[in-house]
Amino acid sequence: MFIGLRDIKRFTIAATNGDIGVSKDFLFDDSTWAVRYMFVDTHKWLPMGEKVLISPISLQTIDHEQETVHVALSTQQVKDSPSIDKHKPVSRAYEALFFKYFGYGYYWTGQGVWGEYAYPTQLARCELPSMEDLVGMEDSSIDDNHLRSIDELQGYEVNAKHTIFGHVYDLILDTENWLVPLVVIDTHNLFPGGKKRIIASKHIHSIDWPQHMVTTELSADEIKQCPKYEPELLNQKRYLEKVRHQLALN
Secondary structure, eight states, rough: EEEEEEHTTEEEEEETTEEEEEEEEEEETTTEEEEEEEEEETTSSSTTTTTEEEOOEEEEETTTTTTTTESOOOOHHHHTTTTTTOOSSSOHHHHHHHHHTTTTOGGSSSSBBTTBBGGGGGSSSSSOOHHHHHHTTTGGGGGGEEEEHHHHHHHHHEEEEESSEEEEEEEEEEETTTEEEEEEOTTTTTTTOOOOOEGGGGEEEEEEETEEEEEESOOOHHTTTBBBBBBTTTTTTTHHHHHHHHHHHO
16 A cells, blocks of 8 residues: 555554554655654653654554554553663664564565565564674664654755755655655645656655755656656556556556
């Protein structure tokens, strides 16, 4: 299923024995466009609640109608998980602690986006890394990962071959593999009648975080010819075929 991350940001996160909180942001890997974590505010649900990270490895289902993400975790597991407030920014050392706590396999020890697997949920059932794999992990630095806030990225200007052509409006998540194949560009503030257009994340050449700018290999004219963003059609076969054809995603 495809869904805009703007939508999931308001979804309730439901554990196996009760609600945990509300999704507030996501951390994604800006080198692979994989969404690694949901950033969840637990304040209203858990005593002394704070913001926690939840990995899509724990995902069960996403109920779009009920605006709920169901995860295979108990409220106590989430409550006792390593505190993100004490480990900012998120380093590889924190990730190692987080994964060890939940008993997940490491996504960074394999060749693929999710290690040796195609889907994040498969890491919940694999064997834990050996002691040899863990040597030196505690001393790893933040430079070992590329985790960034999607909330921060939304609103960045889009540089289309030296022409500022809109801004990042949303990222479209594939809930099967938790990758972001599509990026929504809002052009309405640049010219009359401007529309929201979809481009492929593979067309993003670079992200300049200090300058708040995304650079694409597409020209302004090419973006104008990209598919119009129609969120209500995101999971309709005919619309997706059109998007794939126009963006050469096959």
